[in-house]
Amino acid sequence: MKRSGPLFTLFAGLFLALVMLSLNATTGSGTSSYGNIGDSGSSAAPTPSPAPSKGKPSTAASTPAPSRTATPPPDSSYAGRTKDDRASVAISLKGGKAIAYFCDGRTQEAWLKGDVKDDGTMRLTGSDGAKLDGTLRGNKVDGTVDVRKKSWQFTAAKAVKPSGLYRATTEVRGAKFDGGWIVLQDGRQVGIVDSDGTPAAAPPIDPRTGAVTVNGTEITAAPAVP
Incomplete structure (x- = not known):
């Protein structure tokens, strides 16, 4: 009966150690998971912006000016x-x-x-x-x-x-x-x-x-x- 006290203490310590290891493992994997998301976001190739669409060529410059109608001298x-x-x-x-x-x-x-x-x-x-x-x-x-x-x-x-x-x-x-x-x-x-x-x-x-x-x-x- 006198040995149950130290064993209980030993088991309690082991259990506490296992809980701590489990928490560390969980925290590390979470940190690693967030880090991977960040890395993935930073390494992704930037989406190229669409090239400006070429509008229809202006016809104003190419349209010939109306020709003057020849008029004879006044009567x-x-x-x-x-x-x-x-x-x-x-x-x-x-x-x-x-x-x-x-x-x-x-x-x-x-x-x-x-x-x-x-x-x-x-x-x-x-x-x-x-x-x-x-x-x-x-x-x-x-x-x-x-x-x-x-x-x-x-x-x-x-x-x-x-x-x-x-x-x-x-x-x-x-x-x-x-x-x-x-x-x-x-x-x-x-x-x-x-x-x-x-x-x-x-x-x-x-x-x-x-x-x-x-x-x-x-x-x-x-x-x-x-």
Whole structure:
């Protein structure tokens, strides 16, 4: 009976030792388990971020700018004198076309026509080799006109009614009649009437109505347009 005390103490110590070992083992495995999770997290390869998607190419730069629509010079009339002040020139524009009249008020005259380019240049032609080369800049036309192998420089400024170019083509007392008039900005008139091929200085017209009396017969001259 006296030996049971030390044995009990020995067994109690062994039991306590086993409990401590068990706790240490459990704590160590837990620590190791958390450590493995941490190691696994740190060693995992980083997930690559997705490459930026390429958007559709912009079409703004590649879209051609709308082309400008060519427009002819505005419809208008011009009248002026030659550089030597011996004759007059009038030009009427409409829809990219032009008609012109050169007249010295005595015997020299010529009607010309043609196209007007978008830049204001024009090359008009008439009978017997007559031609007119001009350029519209701003409110005037500068150029040269060739009639019967003679050349004149001229400047024609914009004409506002009643100034401008007038024409009357009819029959008077059985004769073919063709008359042309240039009414300048200061009111002066220059014209020729041709009756069956015979030119003569034209009588003045009333620019407000176009009325004119030729050989005792009243006729009406109208603004000349292409």
